[in-house]
Amino acid sequence: MIHQSPAVLQDSGEPLRNKMELALAHPALKAFMCGSLSGTCSTLLFQPLDLVKTRLQTIQNNMLPGSPRVGMVKVFINVIRTEKVFGLWKGVSPSFVRCIPGVGIYFSTFYSLKQHFFPEHAPNAGQAVLLGAGARAVAGVCMLPVTVIKTRFESGQYDYRSVFGALRSVYKLEGPRALFSGLTATLLRDAPFSGIYVMFYSQTKKSLPQEVTSSAYAPLVNFSCGVLAGVMASLVTQPADVVKTHIQVSPHLYRRTRDAIHFIYTEQGLRGFFRGAVPRSLRRTLMAAMAWTVYEQLMARMGLKS
Helix, strand or coil: CCCCCHHHHHHHHHHHHHHHHHHHCCHHHHHHHHHHHHHHHHHHHHHHHHHHHHHHHHHHHHCCCCCCCCCHHHHHHHHHHHHCHHHHHCCHHHHHHHHHHHHHHHHHHHHHHHHHHCCCCCCCHHHHHHHHHHHHHHHHHHHHHHHHHHHHHHHCCCCCCCHHHHHHHHHHHHCHHHHHCCHHHHHHHHHHHHHHHHHHHHHHHHHCCHHHHCCCCHHHHHHHHHHHHHHHHHHHHHHHHHHHHHHHHCHHHCCCHHHHHHHHHHHHCHHHHHCCHHHHHHHHHHHHHHHHHHHHHHHHHCCCCC
């Protein structure tokens, strides 16, 4: 008989103990962990698109009248030329600080609401809108201060050294209200986006045959459904995103949300509300599709219905 030392037994038992603790964790906590991991992957991949979107939305304020239009490709090239390739990931730190807990809060809230209100059946289209919007509203309010800092990082108009240093600086110099600037515009953007996204995503999946959604190609099917839902939701909520960016980058210029709306319309017309639509649609669509695909696969591995 081969005898193992206590140290070896302790080491070999550690992974098993971790698995048992994970298995016993509350389902909402599991949803939070799955959501955080999916948010980490998608944030790292698509941060450059978010930066280009923010630059497009704010660059018009610094241009002289009659200047030629600046497009997505030109901004992309200019960032690489002046800030190097890694400049495209400027603002990724606050994006991580926001998305890792933020996406986790969103999915855990979504899971909890769904289990509470729809334990026996899938929500219909209208219920899916309310479900997605409610979960996003909770996550949006919780993470708004970090969203403000992230937007300022990406704008290139602030010289912050760290996320927490920026939070402290804004709190001291501008007051706590500045950390919640753009709250109305953020909720008008995020809650409808998530509601519309969940509606299209769930209804599209529901319309597919069961053998397709449960086959080996399920991740690809989920991703494709997510892309379709993301395009629709992005286009509807683009104007609110432009307003939010203006308020958070220059809160001293706008006392109310309608002041920012009036400024954008006066200076740029209706077209101004769709500045940065292409990079934002690409990022939000691909990011949401990836996040939901990873989330559902992880939840399935944990034996939970997402």
